[in-house]
Structure formats: C-alpha cells, structure tokens
Amino acid sequence: GSEGEEGNIVRPEDKQNFTLAIAEFRRQLDELGRRNHKHYxxxxxxAADPAQQDNGYEVPKIFKLLDFATVQGYDMHGTWETVxxxxxxxxxxxxxxxxxxxTVDRAVQALLDRGAPRSKVVVGAPF
Structure with missing residues (x-):
C-alpha cells in the first residue's frame, strides 16, 4: 500500500495480511450469523490508484470475502497540485x-481487470 500519513509503517506482508484480516472478520461474522440467524x-x-491496488490488495481473494467494496471516486486532484x-x-x-x-472510470476498470466482480464494486462520490 501507500504510507499515507507521516509515521505510518508499510511492510511487504501488508497485502497478504489485509486479506487475512478480512478472512478472519468474515469467519467470525459468519459464525455469529449462524448463531443469531443474521447476515453481517x-x-x-x-484506493482508486491502480498502483496502490496492485501493492495493497489481493483483489480476487478479497472480493470472495467481501459483500462489496467502495472505490474512492474523488480526490483525484486537489490543492496539492499546481494546476x-x-x-x-x-x-x-x-x-x-x-x-x-x-479518473473514476480508470479506478473501477482497474479493479475489474484485477478480478473484482462488477456486482460488488461501488463508487464513492463526493458531495
């Protein structure tokens, strides 16, 4: 992934650990759902940036575990730029x-190209 805020530490295993964390959440919530007959x-x-998608996510694996994912559809440009x-x-x-x-189109297409099912990709929009 990306370091983001100063002081964040990024490790090579973060990509796989993100998948493992989602898998554990899914496992525990499915177990709870079986007990109380609910779906969680x-x-x-x-991230919208295809490079961050490549560095941060095992796309086919996480989308098997997620109900849906929201891709950042804003902040493509901003005050940090000179134009x-x-x-x-x-x-x-x-x-x-x-x-x-x-662009939003590129962000969505990048996820689809990496194995995300169209039915599980939601675009986050500014308001």
Whole structure:
C-alpha cells in the first residue's frame, strides 16, 4: 500500500495480511450469523490508484470475502497540485493537463481487470 500519513509503517506482508484480516472478520461474522440467524456485511474502502491496488490488495481473494467494496471516486486532484483540475472526473477530459488516466472510470476498470466482480464494486462520490 501507500504510507499515507507521516509515521505510518508499510511492510511487504501488508497485502497478504489485509486479506487475512478480512478472512478472519468474515469467519467470525459468519459464525455469529449462524448463531443469531443474521447476515453481517463485510465491506472495504479501496484506493482508486491502480498502483496502490496492485501493492495493497489481493483483489480476487478479497472480493470472495467481501459483500462489496467502495472505490474512492474523488480526490483525484486537489490543492496539492499546481494546476486546477476535476476532483472527481468520470473520464479524462480533452486537454487533461496532468494524470490523464486518473479518473473514476480508470479506478473501477482497474479493479475489474484485477478480478473484482462488477456486482460488488461501488463508487464513492463526493458531495
């Protein structure tokens, strides 16, 4: 994954540990659900950047465990850049001055290309 905030520590095994954590949540919630006859959803919020998806998630494995996942569909651009741009572009506009592939469409397609089922991908939208 990505270090994100200063001080965060990223280890090579984080990708596999994320899958293991989801599997354990799924196991325990399924066990509880059998006892009280309820279904508990396991969901995740995933990065839009295909490189972070590759580094952070075992996509086919986690989607077998998740009820759905929300992909970040915003903050594609912002105040950290020197050029004003669309914060949540669905597709790259003509004349895109910066990262032309950093769009909602690309984020969703990247997950699908990595094995996520279309029925389990939800787009997080700004409001």
């Amino acid at each position: 959803s396991v969901t995740a919020f995933l 004003t741009n669309h914060q949540s572009a669905l597709f790259a506009p003509k004349g895109e001055p910066m990262q032309p592939d950093f």
